[in-house]
Amino acid sequence: MPKNANLHGAKKAKNDEFYTQYSDIEREMNAYIEFNPDVFRGKTILLPCDDPEWSNFTKYFAQNFETLGLKKLISTSYAANSKPSEIPYQLTLFETASPKYDEKKTRTRGKIFTLTRDVNNDKKINIDDLEFDYLEGDGDFRSAEIKKLRDEADIIITNPPFSLFTEFWPWVIESGKQFAFIVNKNSVTNKDVFPYIMGNKVWSGREEWGGGMWFETVNKEDVDRYVDGKMMKNVPSIWVTNIDHGRRHQPLPLMSMQDNVKYSRHKEVKNIGYKEYVNYDAIEVPYTDSIPSDYDGLMGVPISFLDKFCPEQFEILGESLILAKPIKEYIESDAVYSKGGPAFYTKISDKHYKRIYDRIVIKHKEPK
Numbered sequence: 001m002p003k004n005a006n007l008h009g010a011k012k013a014k015n016d017e018f019y020t021q022y023s024d025i026e027r028e029m030n031a032y033i034e035f036n037p038d039v040f041r042g043k044t045i046l047l048p049c050d051d052p053e054w055s056n057f058t059k060y061f062a063q064n065f066e067t068l069g070l071k072k073l074i075s076t077s078y079a080a081n082s083k084p085s086e087i088p089y090q091l092t093l094f095e096t097a098s099p100k101y102d103e104k105k106t107r108t109r110g111k112i113f114t115l116t117r118d119v120n121n122d123k124k125i126n127i128d129d130l131e132f133d134y135l136e137g138d139g140d141f142r143s144a145e146i147k148k149l150r151d152e153a154d155i156i157i158t159n160p161p162f163s164l165f166t167e168f169w170p171w172v173i174e175s176g177k178q179f180a181f182i183v184n185k186n187s188v189t190n191k192d193v194f195p196y197i198m199g200n201k202v203w204s205g206r207e208e209w210g211g212g213m214w215f216e217t218v219n220k221e222d223v224d225r226y227v228d229g230k231m232m233k234n235v236p237s238i239w240v241t242n243i244d245h246g247r248r249h250q251p252l253p254l255m256s257m258q259d260n261v262k263y264s265r266h267k268e269v270k271n272i273g274y275k276e277y278v279n280y281d282a283i284e285v286p287y288t289d290s291i292p293s294d295y296d297g298l299m300g301v302p303i304s305f306l307d308k309f310c311p312e313q314f315e316i317l318g319e320s321l322i323l324a325k326p327i328k329e330y331i332e333s334d335a336v337y338s339k340g341g342p343a344f345y346t347k348i349s350d351k352h353y354k355r356i357y358d359r360i361v362i363k364h365k366e367p368k
């Protein structure tokens, strides 16, 4: 491998070490439970790509094992030696005090923690009953060993390594299981992901998109703020899931087209109205809250619309990356415009065209 490729790989992997806050996990799971109180009852939950000794995912599900009515909790981690060398490695008492502790395995093997029964006979099943062992391999989610655990599980929940998203996505989808995991916001327009969102098979979680999510980081050089001595990093991320929750069934309150033109708080819409695209038969709606309630044609809206997508209110027809027709076919040969991949364009003035950022095309189910 060339020297640079190695460095590059290490840099990318380093950015995978973001640890999810307990409150973020709790808020998201509560939304699923609110919608269906038995959502986790009798289920086996797999938390892959975790760090069970430290992870709030393991903590949350172990602490709530009985309340949620879980059948089994499985949490696995990736071996220290398979992670970039800069990642600090700290042995826990949990491991060293265990009769299974083996100093030859501790860095090379992944770890597995399971919870199924009252091991310490205190009449409760909770975090103190987690059973520990080493995996045969390093805990890579792509390994046959972890795939077997995936197939045993009913629900997969985690914050996977962002750099391996394109491999994690098909790994989850091909399992046919229920899931909830954290991704970078941009992932929703990925060509392998978008069809699932458009087909209403996968959706955004309960957590709203604004402001990004805060994670604990181990990278001293990339800290956004310190909270109680912990290094925190803000990452533009969201939950994606196929577990239902109430927020996505709440329709967006909207004004009519006429009222938007009169009262919109956006200068691009107020007293101006909506432009039509030059290279696609739809109108440009620059903000989700400017969607006119009574328009019955196609509308291009920002990607962040997905945060507010209510499938009873709207239908998604596609995204500009796929739907935009070649702009050259619609404009003068000496026209001025920014070039790039497929995108919608609007006309600014004679022979001047504006390239519009990625859009999702939607229509009202019942315009009113």
Ligand SMILES: C[S@@+](CC[C@H](N)C(=O)[O-])C[C@H]1O[C@@H](n2cnc3c(N)ncnc32)[C@H](O)[C@@H]1O
Pocket: 016, 017, 018, 019, 020, 048, 049, 050, 051, 055, 056, 057, 077, 078, 083, 139, 140, 141, 142, 158, 159, 160, 161, 162, 164
């Ligand atoms: C974003 S962190 C999240 C950790 C934990 N789920 C949490 O949120 O607290 C992703 C974890 O996946 C691990 N990882 C990286 N590559 C992996 C792989 N191929 N298989 C399994 N885990 C991997 C990383 O080392 C890191 O610990």
